[in-house]
Amino acid sequence: MDVADQLIAIGQRFDARNWVLGTSGNFSAVVGRDPLRLAITRSGSHKGMLTREDILEYGDGRVLSGSGTSSAETLLHLEVVARRGAGSVLHTHSMWSTLLSHRYAELGGLAIKGYEMLKGLAGVTTHEHREWVPILENDQDVARLAGEAARLLAEHPDCHAFLLRRHGLYTWGATVAEAARHVEILEFLLESVARSKEAASWRS
Amino acid sequence: MDVADQLIAIGQRFDARNWVLGTSGNFSAVVGRDPLRLAITRSGSHKGMLTREDILEYGDGRVLSGSGTSSAETLLHLEVVARRGAGSVLHTHSMWSTLLSHRYAELGGLAIKGYEMLKGLAGVTTHEHREWVPILENDQDVARLAGEAARLLAEHPDCHAFLLRRHGLYTWGATVAEAARHVEILEFLLESVARSKEAASWRS
Amino acid sequence: MDVADQLIAIGQRFDARNWVLGTSGNFSAVVGRDPLRLAITRSGSHKGMLTREDILEYGDGRVLSGSGTSSAETLLHLEVVARRGAGSVLHTHSMWSTLLSHRYAELGGLAIKGYEMLKGLAGVTTHEHREWVPILENDQDVARLAGEAARLLAEHPDCHAFLLRRHGLYTWGATVAEAARHVEILEFLLESVARSKEAASWRS
Amino acid sequence: MDVADQLIAIGQRFDARNWVLGTSGNFSAVVGRDPLRLAITRSGSHKGMLTREDILEYGDGRVLSGSGTSSAETLLHLEVVARRGAGSVLHTHSMWSTLLSHRYAELGGLAIKGYEMLKGLAGVTTHEHREWVPILENDQDVARLAGEAARLLAEHPDCHAFLLRRHGLYTWGATVAEAARHVEILEFLLESVARSKEAASWRS
Numbered sequence: 001m002d003v004a005d006q007l008i009a010i011g012q013r014f015d016a017r018n019w020v021l022g023t024s025g026n027f028s029a030v031v032g033r034d035p036l037r038l039a040i041t042r043s044g045s046h047k048g049m050l051t052r053e054d055i056l057e058y059g060d061g062r063v064l065s066g067s068g069t070s071s072a073e074t075l076l077h078l079e080v081v082a083r084r085g086a087g088s089v090l091h092t093h094s095m096w097s098t099l100l101s102h103r104y105a106e107l108g109g110l111a112i113k114g115y116e117m118l119k120g121l122a123g124v125t126t127h128e129h130r131e132w133v134p135i136l137e138n139d140q141d142v143a144r145l146a147g148e149a150a151r152l153l154a155e156h157p158d159c160h161a162f163l164l165r166r167h168g169l170y171t172w173g174a175t176v177a178e179a180a181r182h183v184e185i186l187e188f189l190l191e192s193v194a195r196s197k198e199a200a201s202w203r204s
Numbered sequence: 205m206d207v208a209d210q211l212i213a214i215g216q217r218f219d220a221r222n223w224v225l226g227t228s229g230n231f232s233a234v235v236g237r238d239p240l241r242l243a244i245t246r247s248g249s250h251k252g253m254l255t256r257e258d259i260l261e262y263g264d265g266r267v268l269s270g271s272g273t274s275s276a277e278t279l280l281h282l283e284v285v286a287r288r289g290a291g292s293v294l295h296t297h298s299m300w301s302t303l304l305s306h307r308y309a310e311l312g313g314l315a316i317k318g319y320e321m322l323k324g325l326a327g328v329t330t331h332e333h334r335e336w337v338p339i340l341e342n343d344q345d346v347a348r349l350a351g352e353a354a355r356l357l358a359e360h361p362d363c364h365a366f367l368l369r370r371h372g373l374y375t376w377g378a379t380v381a382e383a384a385r386h387v388e389i390l391e392f393l394l395e396s397v398a399r400s401k402e403a404a405s406w407r408s
Numbered sequence: 409m410d411v412a413d414q415l416i417a418i419g420q421r422f423d424a425r426n427w428v429l430g431t432s433g434n435f436s437a438v439v440g441r442d443p444l445r446l447a448i449t450r451s452g453s454h455k456g457m458l459t460r461e462d463i464l465e466y467g468d469g470r471v472l473s474g475s476g477t478s479s480a481e482t483l484l485h486l487e488v489v490a491r492r493g494a495g496s497v498l499h500t501h502s503m504w505s506t507l508l509s510h511r512y513a514e515l516g517g518l519a520i521k522g523y524e525m526l527k528g529l530a531g532v533t534t535h536e537h538r539e540w541v542p543i544l545e546n547d548q549d550v551a552r553l554a555g556e557a558a559r560l561l562a563e564h565p566d567c568h569a570f571l572l573r574r575h576g577l578y579t580w581g582a583t584v585a586e587a588a589r590h591v592e593i594l595e596f597l598l599e600s601v602a603r604s605k606e607a608a609s610w611r612s
Numbered sequence: 613m614d615v616a617d618q619l620i621a622i623g624q625r626f627d628a629r630n631w632v633l634g635t636s637g638n639f640s641a642v643v644g645r646d647p648l649r650l651a652i653t654r655s656g657s658h659k660g661m662l663t664r665e666d667i668l669e670y671g672d673g674r675v676l677s678g679s680g681t682s683s684a685e686t687l688l689h690l691e692v693v694a695r696r697g698a699g700s701v702l703h704t705h706s707m708w709s710t711l712l713s714h715r716y717a718e719l720g721g722l723a724i725k726g727y728e729m730l731k732g733l734a735g736v737t738t739h740e741h742r743e744w745v746p747i748l749e750n751d752q753d754v755a756r757l758a759g760e761a762a763r764l765l766a767e768h769p770d771c772h773a774f775l776l777r778r779h780g781l782y783t784w785g786a787t788v789a790e791a792a793r794h795v796e797i798l799e800f801l802l803e804s805v806a807r808s809k810e811a812a813s814w815r816s
Contacts, residue, residue, distance in 0.1 A: 017630070018221070021388040022324035046385075093321060095392070099399050102318075103406075114714075116750055116779035117705060120634035126752045127778065138320055140330045166331065167320035181658075184633040188707070195711050197406040202715075202809040222425070225592040226528035250589075297525060299596070303603050306522075307610075342524055344534045370535065371524035401610040426629070429796040430732035454793075501729060503800070507807050510726075511814075546728055548738045574739065575728035605814040 003029045003039050004055040006176045011041075013180075014092055015048025019187060023047070024093035025168070026071035028058075029176050030081060035059055040077060042068040075146035076170065083153040086172035088179035093168035096190040101135050101163035109134040109156075109163075112189050120185035121160045122178060132159055133186070138167045161186050207233045207243045208259040210380045215245075217384075218296055219252025223391060227251070228297035229372070230275035232262075233380050234285060239263055244281060246272040279350035280374065287357040290376035292383035297372035300394040305339050305367035313338040313360075313367075316393050324389035325364045326382060336360060337390070339367045365390050411437045411447050412463040414584045419449075421588075422500055423456025427595060431455070432501035433576070434479035436466075437584050438489060443467055448485060450476040483554035484578065491561040494580035496587035501576040504598040509543050509571035517542040517564075517571075520597050528593035529568045530586060540564060541594070543571045569594050615641045615651050616667040618788045623653075625792075626704055627660025631799060635659070636705035637780070638683035640670075641788050642693060647671055652689060654680040687758035688782065695765040698784035700791035705780040708802040713747050713775035721746035721768075721775075724801050732797035733772045734790060744768060745798070747775045773798050 001009070007027045014020045025047045028040040037059035041047065045054040056066035063070055071077070077089045104110040112118065113130040121131065134156050139145040145164075152162055160182055161171035171186055173179035205213070211231045218224045229251045232244040241263035245251065249258040260270035267274055275281070281293045308314040316322065317334040325335065338356050343349040349368075356366055364386055365375035375390055377383035409417070415435045422428045433455045436448040445467035449455065453462040464474035471478055479485070485497045512518040520526065521538040529539065542564050547553040553572075560570055568590055569579035579594055581587035613621070619639045626632045637659045640652040649671035653659065657666040668678035675682055683689070689701045716722040724730065725742040733743065746768050751757040757776075764774055772794055773783035783798055785791035 016220075016628075018392070021392045022321065022385050024321060024324065093392075095395060095399060098319065098321075098396055099403055102400070103403055114778050115710065116776070117634065117636060117710075120636065127750050128752075138331050164320070166318050181634045188630070188633045188705075191707060192710055194403070195707060196714070198402070198810070199711055199715055199806070200407050201405065201813065203812050220424075222596070225596045226525065226589050228525060228528065228596075297596075299599060299603060302523065302525075302600055303607055306604070307607055342535050344536075368524070370522050398607070402606070404611050405609065424628075426800070429800045430729065430793045432729060432732065432800075501800075503803060503807060506727065506729075506804055507811055510808070511811055546739050548740075572728070574726050602811070606810070608815050609813065 003031055003176060004052050007039065007041065007055055008050045008052070010090070010176070010180050011047035011050045014183065015046075017094075017187070019092040019094040019183070020047035021093065026073055026077070026091050027089070028071075028074075028077040028081075029088040030086070031057065032059070036078075036081065037064065038074075038077065038081070040070045040074060042066070043071050044068075073142055073145075075142050076149055079146045079149050080153070080170065080172050083150060084172055085174075086179070087174045088176040089170065089172045090179045090183050091168060091170050092183055092187070094187055094190070096187065096194050097163055097169040098166055100190050100194060101165045101167065105135050105137070105165045107135075110193065112193060115189055115192060117185055117188055117192075120181055122173060122182070131189075132156060133161055133163060133190075134159055135163045135165055138165045207235055207380060208256050211243065211245065211259055212254045212256070214294070214380070214384050215251035215254045218387065219250075221298075221391070223296040223298040223387070224251035225297065230277055230281070230295050231293070232275075232278075232281040232285075233292040234290070235261065236263070240282075240285065241268065242278075242281065242285070244274045244278060246270070247275050248272075277346055277349075279346050280353055283350045283353050284357070284374065284376050287354060288376055289378075290383070291378045292380040293374065293376045294383045294387050295372060295374050296387055296391070298391055298394070300391065300398050301367055301373040302370055304394050304398060305369045305371065309339050309341070309369045311339075314397065316397060319393055319396060321389055321392050321396075324385055326377060326386070335393075336363055337365055337367060337394075338363060339369055342369045342371045411439055411584060412460050415447065415449065415463055416458045416460070418498070418584070418588050419455035419458045422591065423454075425502075425595070427500040427502040427591070428455035429501065434481055434485070434499050435497070436479075436482075436485040436489075437496040438494070439465065440467070444486075444489065445472065446482075446485065446489070448478045448482060450474070451479050452476075481550060483550050484557055487554045487558050488561070488578065488580050491558060492580055493582075494587070495582045496584040497578065497580045498587045498591050499576060499578050500591055500595070502595055502598070504595065504602050505571055505577040506574055508598055508602060509573045509575065513543050513545070513573045515543075518601065520601060523597055523600060525593055525596050525600075528589055530581060530590070539597075540567055541569055541571055541598075542567060543573055546573045546575045615643055615788060616664050619651065619653065619667055620662045620664070622702070622788070622792050623659035623662045626795065627658075629706075629799070631704040631706040631795070632659035633705065638685055638689070638703050639701070640683075640686075640689040640693075641700040642698070643669065644671070648690075648693065649676065650686075650689065650693070652682045652686060654678070655683050656680075685754055685757075687754050688761055691758045691761050692765070692782065692784050695762060696784055697786075698791070699786045700788040701782065701784045702791045702795050703780055703782050704795055704799070706799055706802070708799065708806050709775055709781040710778055712802050712806060713777045713779065717747050717749070717777045719747075722805065724805060727801055727804060729797055729800055729804075732793055734785060734794070743801075744771055745773055745775055745802075746771060747777055750777045750779045 171182040375386040579590040783794040
């Protein structure tokens, strides 16, 4: 399966889980390193109904093949690729990431600890791992937001993801499959954190 | 894909999300403007199992082609088309629209602000947008309800949708695809509002 | 589509919504009236994976065709058919019916009022309708339980459904399609009631 | 359908319900008793996208056929097979098992009583059955964890399942179909327990 087919299949999986409703979310995968070329979803495409025409090739600051505009958040994808050496970057807009990114915004992030599912994150070998998921304020100036993301990635060299406030989740991986696994793991963990907060008010 | 096939596909998507259970909901699309002709779902059809026979052509106050009766809420669709120049009107009965339409009925509506997903509404370019979703009392007299909807659309010239109390969501768009995107965006946002209210009672 | 195919399709729909997990639930449809013959699901079959072999013909107190035992709750189906003249009886085990059937058991039932979705119940023409859903204590003696159901149906001649405590929903209709619509409507309404209770504790 | 196809189909069902997100969960089935041979999922495979290549044959302490490593938790599967004579062991990572396994960890387990769905557990004939679901502390030393599981299975000779804290559910059955039914029943019951706790704080 080539990269475009992988992104199409991922879009269908995520759509079935309501992580990319409307035309939200965007996906990319590195298809060449020197110079950098990125397969990236077209702006305005529905991620649950992607076709090969919705996967553009981007490099050298412009769309190299395919028609339309690359995702408005292309700069964020480029920043993650540059800072993390990622092979794929996936961005989703789920209920729980939206909720928690606001709830914990003033603390700058949230910690996830004690879950077996953490081992689904690359390099994590124990549920005792503490994953810090930093949160950025949302901003319509994508260049500025990409700068903030760069700063945040430098500050948190071990993080596997970050949240944009009331916007969604960014995560990545060495391959498209790894990035997709990170989305699934993190969506599960974020829901776990939220439901644990709910459970904290149960009567004993 | 023609309009009937689009409405059929939308019904299957919405049904999978439980937004049109039973025979609830109704969908329309403008297929001619002068005089106005509307493709509209047949009364009593299950929106998740529509066939081409369930999409009637309506105009001049009656069903022009196809057998059966057009949706009982045809007058509401016509009012939205007339007042907004919409190319498609979609009405769903979801859990969260039902819940919030009652909860906020006495305030006459609810405001949604600060969510990136707002940018999925036509013309909205920033998460700082404040969307006011007005709420109408439900009424079995559809002519009277359509009159109330007309008044409400005039009062709120910028709104992208309205709720009927303990009944559901009405939204629209220039095209069927845009109207469907608005449903997905608004359903997401309404659930976000509801879950944020739940989260407000979490212990810190 | 014949009755067996209808029951198979309904099983798949309900299974996708987690209303018949495990081998829970059972479905029947009248295929002859004089004498009464019932198509009914085989005991122990998974309702999401029914085949034509899982639909037995039952009459005269025994399985007339097909191998295996008819649902353990066959007597309840027969009672509903006899008392209501139903053409189909459907029984599901959903989360919300389980929860509410316990919560309201001591009141003997729960009232649902004010929802547009009520109009999906046969004969209901306004959201102002008040539907009383009576609740029976669960009982492993199915003959005794069927007797209790007969008493309850006589006491509540207008009800469209009843709940068995921490067990599930029974509803019916003139046809399989109507019974299935009633399941969808009631499942929606029961979830609405439960979520409204949750919402009652939101801070304003 | 052979055992590999059964495990593949189960993976798709469970994945659709978000019980095996990421590459979580693992499944096995006994394919020979003397000496013991187990079909078991490959470590790192996505349970919703299993192919026949992901089902390895394991016996005599090693992978007998197929390439790759058997699930990291193979020892736990072997322990359950040995102690219970199970024909299949299934392990899932769901939201509710994760939540409850933490909430009730200090009590060593949780009791489930009064639900009709309990009758879906092998040998249970009444909703009045009390099922004790013991909980083990999670541990990255799988040999030690398997020892703890052996102790727990001896202590609770009637239990149909156990939870690993913030990790997931282990259950089993005489056949793959029975083990899968147990997963569905227990996932339903665990969600029921959690939602009942939520309902306990509803106003009257």
